[in-house]
Amino acid sequence: MLDAKEVAKHNSRKSCWVILYGTVYDVTDFIDSHPGGANVILQLAGKDATVEYDPIHPPGLLEETLSKSQILGPVDSSTILKPPPQRPASTSPNTTSEPENPISHTPLPPLSNQLNIADFALTAEKTLSPKAWAYYFSASDDLITKEHNSSAIASILLRPRIFKDVEYVDTSIKLLGTQPSSLPLFVAPAAMARLAHPDGEAGIARACGKNGILQMVSNNASMSLEQIASARASPSQNQWFQLYVQTVREKSNKILQRVNETGYTAIVLTLDAPTPGKREADERVKNFGNTTSAISGEGVANPSVHTGEGLGRALFAGTSPNLTWADLEWLRSQTSLPIILKGIQTHEDALLAANNPLVSGILLSNHGGRAMDTASPPIYTLMEIRKYCPEVFDKVEIYIDGGVKRGTTIVKALCLGAKAVGIGRAALFGLAGYGEEGVGRVIQILREEIETCMRLLGVNSVKDLGLKHVNTSAIDHLLYKTPSYKTNVTRFVEGVKARL
């Protein structure tokens, strides 16, 4: 048993110990390879860091990362002023009517008063820690693409038909031909769910299970992929695993092996973030506490070192920036699961993917506006595919995410050819404060909105939704025009002129 006062002496770069879950670790040699940066560790050097460490690191990470000699043994809890917190248990499902946010300890509105996704966002902003809110809310640069994701699809009009018997509507679909879902809705991969609630990604899994919809599990989840898998309602509940390929490819091989063994039913390969976007709200939270950082003269001298901080950049550490189409062969060699490409943003890439026999589906996404600012809303990409290469719809399933706050948004994407639509922030905002229950309520709200929308359209099942139900005139002219398209029109005009 180590004395906390002894630990406290190792509080510098030369010798740096920390207490985590009652055990003392010597992280001196690890400081400079910490994805989150050295400063974060040094601020906690010699102290109990459990509260800060816990919600953003999956279990097992310490054991993976450190050698046995760096695990110094248990601390004598009587020697520390504040006793080390226990890893928090998941809240029980039978929440009371005045639920209390386990993170901020402020009272939450009754869940039945949360009428829409915007209500959940409002509550999340009030109850999350500033750091967590900044991480979830932030998007790249000036948030133009983030806002555009919502506004573009809102400008599409719906065309309700009359005299249709809509007593019953069937919202169910089958993903990849065999995986049933009660809704054309899934939870898109989003990192660090335990920042919102101790239920974390397992809570999302339970809510998806109860509601019969797909969860895509983030490579950067704050729980292990096995923990999240074990939260399935039944073995038949579908979870797909999102993969960031690591520069050290062997790490990804190991992850894929675990994924293969744990019952995940597809791989979602993320391609829209070969480098992290600049999410200033996230970076700013770090900066504000960071008064000791010197003016980065070194940054000027060595301009290739990007200077931003923030959780987004930290999570990105180790991700491979040099994937090419050839790497699909490697991925197939590591797993026989269906492969989905996430982050398609042009019809050209959609067509390349559709023509690649290793690809089963594509997820049109701009990373929720968190990668390239002023990238197209994914609904534009969907319409671009229809305009230039509609054969893609016959070859792969097309999913879409970004900016989804309403059932009408989901139905519009289906009318234009999407197979299913993902929510990212909406699920996390449901989780914030309420845990699994909140995610369930979010799904319930969207289910009711989808059903109402389908009924008002006069449609009984998802497969009956089509182009005739949407008026896209407000954005038709905003789609990309290929140089050849422009040339053809010009040549056409020129040609007819020449003949007159």
Place this chain on the structure above:
Amino acid sequence: MLDAKEVAKHNSRKSCWVILYGTVYDVTDFIDSHPGGANVILQLAGKDATVEYDPIHPPGLLEETLSKSQILGPVDSSTILKPPPQRPASTSPNTTSEPENPISHTPLPPLSNQLNIADFALTAEKTLSPKAWAYYFSASDDLITKEHNSSAIASILLRPRIFKDVEYVDTSIKLLGTQPSSLPLFVAPAAMARLAHPDGEAGIARACGKNGILQMVSNNASMSLEQIASARASPSQNQWFQLYVQTVREKSNKILQRVNETGYTAIVLTLDAPTPGKREADERVKNFGNTTSAISGEGVANPSVHTGEGLGRALFAGTSPNLTWADLEWLRSQTSLPIILKGIQTHEDALLAANNPLVSGILLSNHGGRAMDTASPPIYTLMEIRKYCPEVFDKVEIYIDGGVKRGTTIVKALCLGAKAVGIGRAALFGLAGYGEEGVGRVIQILREEIETCMRLLGVNSVKDLGLKHVNTSAIDHLLYKTPSYKTNVTRFVEGVKARL
């Protein structure tokens, strides 16, 4: 004579009595079939509920709904602390110059100071109860369609001509060939007028009678259809009855029989709301008082039960969600009155209606933005009809409602082919506080605005209004383009290219 203290003991789901207009009713068996939900009744169990009950239920309803054994007899008024209120009498027409709102008892601006519809809305917001305001003001989801209804038509430009003798203008029209109206304006069906003023729908009827315009009477009026009919200025005053067909069809048969017998001159069949839209402002009023409601875990378990509340959903209870074109035959079998279809939102349905011999007119409407959010403004539908199937104008009369706040709006719709234009909220806002007088002032304002607009256009009569008086270029490109339209253009370009 029952003692109120005895009544007060029956205040639970097991035994539930209420006092209404001095009589005690046992509603224990009715609680779960109450369209407005059980909670509303249980909150008033054992009490005098007249004030809450009165403005949203037509007279006669209790007798229709309850059996004789459930009518327990008169209460001894001396035993209740607050004496039961009398059914309020209609305010006398000779209002003083400083009228007092009979609902909120706040002073109202002199009626002559109300210069436009926006003034009335402002006053209504201040004087109505929060519940009534929420019910009238609310629209679906994010109110996009509600706002769009107004903004779309505001972006159409008017084209005044010069050197026209406009000393006299004739604003009169004939509806359905024989029913005269002094204006191309009608009051569209809107429910629950007594929430605004005790004059209720009868007050609207009197104002319409004095001004010589048509009233469409809501199926969900807060007065009986006979009461409203008896407010006619003369037997020749036209009232059309709006019908929500009930799931229990026999109920609708009975209503139609009463309609046939009471001198209504057309049936308006509502088709734009086979399920209620999600009017969150309305639902929220309920929710805010509803702190005891548990987190709706059941809702999650049984997702087909929609969880929203609100007056809009309550009124919808019992409405048939499964009408088809075949039901027009049933309707014709129940009445020989002309049939108008309300809620046409596409040119396809307009054409189907026009080609149906049972249909005399269509009312282009998105339910004032209260059904599908992001549905088209009705002016788009009107223009769509002209673009794709102008023969509709020759076969049925076309009416339009939604977002009307100005005479110019009405004139523009006429220029584009509408026969008459309806106001919904505007009439209710006129009623709020002022009663019949307010509705009269609203009609007077619109009459003056219509006349001024026609004079400035250089037009003497409604029939002279035409396409040449409006510039629709700001919205022409926003209309729905049929797939065949797009195909034709593409094929055209392709074809000419092929020949060059």
Place this chain on the structure above:
Amino acid sequence: MLDAKEVAKHNSRKSCWVILYGTVYDVTDFIDSHPGGANVILQLAGKDATVEYDPIHPPGLLEETLSKSQILGPVDSSTILKPPPQRPASTSPNTTSEPENPISHTPLPPLSNQLNIADFALTAEKTLSPKAWAYYFSASDDLITKEHNSSAIASILLRPRIFKDVEYVDTSIKLLGTQPSSLPLFVAPAAMARLAHPDGEAGIARACGKNGILQMVSNNASMSLEQIASARASPSQNQWFQLYVQTVREKSNKILQRVNETGYTAIVLTLDAPTPGKREADERVKNFGNTTSAISGEGVANPSVHTGEGLGRALFAGTSPNLTWADLEWLRSQTSLPIILKGIQTHEDALLAANNPLVSGILLSNHGGRAMDTASPPIYTLMEIRKYCPEVFDKVEIYIDGGVKRGTTIVKALCLGAKAVGIGRAALFGLAGYGEEGVGRVIQILREEIETCMRLLGVNSVKDLGLKHVNTSAIDHLLYKTPSYKTNVTRFVEGVKARL
């Protein structure tokens, strides 16, 4: 000499006397024919009304209107508590650096600090009486056209050229072939200038004379047309007279005779206001003081009586609503001056005017947004003419007004074919507080902005401005499309399709 206490007894509809400029008038018989309504007089009955009467009535009006027997003689000034104000003298031109507003007596910013038209508007809002500000600022309904007038032309882009010698620029033009102007700018007819400053229309005349530009004098000026004429800097200063034809045509004949005799050099016939627009800000000022007005039940009973008040409606009284093209013959019979038609808002009317040999010019105007709300900005009309009937430019001179706040606005209109551009409110805002000096500063500011704009365009004289200097793409698609234009395009597409 009459005693004021005696006058004070005649304060009712039965016997109504007022004191004006020290003389007592019996206006009992005149009350009901007062264009501004009876109420205004009755509120001043028995009192000295000079302050209220003076700024909105031209001199000589009393003598014209009343018979000799109604002029009762001078009042004994010692008998009235407040001595009657003298008709105020024009302020002397050598204003001090801290000028004082002669109306509100508040200090004004130094004139050299007023850098643009918006500065003057801001000062005018602060220094004018609420009634005067409302009259000048107001426009019809929702002010959509008023705002559009400015925004439409602001969206046209200018195209500066380089390497042009712009040391000298010549901004002068000749109107109607012979009337020189130092700028392509004129003061459009605007009523009631003495509401802004005692200098009134004569002050505008002096400023125009010193700056060598045209003044159009309003039919509703607050000074006599002879007074305004006598303020000319020289006999060669051009003033055009704006005419509202009166229902009693003989009145207009008399006015035209005076115009002919006083050296005006053209007649501007106003055609965009056969009925007054609904300027609610103007009407509201009246209403607010008007707490005794009863609810206008009569208005409901007699809907053809429009209920609005306000200075705008009062000034309109007596104006003929039934002019036709045939009346041009009458006008020619009364004057040999060139005739300009004001208020052309369509290319159809522009073409009719151009083909009429009695017409020398047309003024594209929507009355500053004060007549029809949602009418086109005049720049659209100008572009419409170029699109559909450019021959108009060869047959008549085209002037334009509405929303002019910047020199760039003026230059853009010239590029598109206007001969000269008018300012209305801008001149009145200059007059407000500062009098003639302020109008001069307004003209000076616009002169400098025009010169700067021309230099930056690389243009030396007005005649060199052309289509190549403006990019109108932002509004090209918003112009009116004639039905034949649409038909042609459709027929064209149909036709080519048929041949493929």
Place this chain on the structure above:
Amino acid sequence: MLDAKEVAKHNSRKSCWVILYGTVYDVTDFIDSHPGGANVILQLAGKDATVEYDPIHPPGLLEETLSKSQILGPVDSSTILKPPPQRPASTSPNTTSEPENPISHTPLPPLSNQLNIADFALTAEKTLSPKAWAYYFSASDDLITKEHNSSAIASILLRPRIFKDVEYVDTSIKLLGTQPSSLPLFVAPAAMARLAHPDGEAGIARACGKNGILQMVSNNASMSLEQIASARASPSQNQWFQLYVQTVREKSNKILQRVNETGYTAIVLTLDAPTPGKREADERVKNFGNTTSAISGEGVANPSVHTGEGLGRALFAGTSPNLTWADLEWLRSQTSLPIILKGIQTHEDALLAANNPLVSGILLSNHGGRAMDTASPPIYTLMEIRKYCPEVFDKVEIYIDGGVKRGTTIVKALCLGAKAVGIGRAALFGLAGYGEEGVGRVIQILREEIETCMRLLGVNSVKDLGLKHVNTSAIDHLLYKTPSYKTNVTRFVEGVKARL
């Protein structure tokens, strides 16, 4: 040694002495030819004017301007109450973590907390003097073009591609074929840098040198061109000199001789400002302190004298307004350096420039919105060139500036054909408070944003950026349409119609 009390007596237009850097000057004869106006000098007459004079005048100017007899000799510093300030030394590079603004002496945020250009603007607004902020921030008239510069390019969408190896990206370019730059970014010529920080233009030079990018040096720099040249990191650092040709051509000849001798590597001839724009914010700062100025009656009398003041107009004094293409021959006769034309705003001028053998490059610029308001954003001009005369890209290099706040903006311009993109205000805002370090941070931020953008696009080097990476549909229709283009389309439609 002169006594300050003696100097103080010479405080009038008759005899006007000032103390500058400890020396007394007699400027009596110079007052009326002072470009900044007489008033500014008279306010400082008889006083030590060093603080006011220093930041806006380059050294050596006094010696150039005044004769020896006007230099009266040193002042006895003991005789002045406040000792004369020394010319401030450049701040040392090793700034502390809480830097202090040398101008406003308020604490600055740590430089590493400045995450984007907007952060620097915010800090600059707080720390600069009102006069300096107004001069930098201001733009012409209503700032429409200034805002449009940013918004137009923000509405262009980027099209990220997937599966590209973007581990390495190369942002370097070569200007004019031989001058390397580490980024496609340069600092555009901007005047009066010492208003922001004593480091002035030399500080910008050092930051550009360390970062390997081009600086264009303003003709109106607040330091001598030799001082700025001597701040080069090495002889190979590129600086281009921006020239305003003077009316007294001999002055420009002398400047060009100095430029030729000091190692500048190109001449940037400014053509977008033959007269100064109306920058009201700048003019207003002067006006507010200027309560003694009389109402400018003279201005009215002599309208060709523009009345505005402000630093912008003062700096313009002496600039030639009459350059033509022929003057390029003169310029070539004075220098053999490559000639760049700055201020091209139409495709017509771009084509003329491209076909002129004396021109090596063109800088598309509207002077940062400071010349003609409502001129096109330069990105429109770039697209116009591609539409109408793409051969320009083959003949000259095209640079662009205006509204650049993000790396994405820069990359978009490159995709559309620009060679490099300039920042003006961004560099000055970096300089404000922080000096050279701040400029370095600005460049570093943009470098990182450019690199991130290129990686997310899937592009490895600048030359790979192309039209396929941008979707310009949001602005395609806003480009100038030549009359011939319109005619062709019309003729085309007419022609085909004729054949049907």
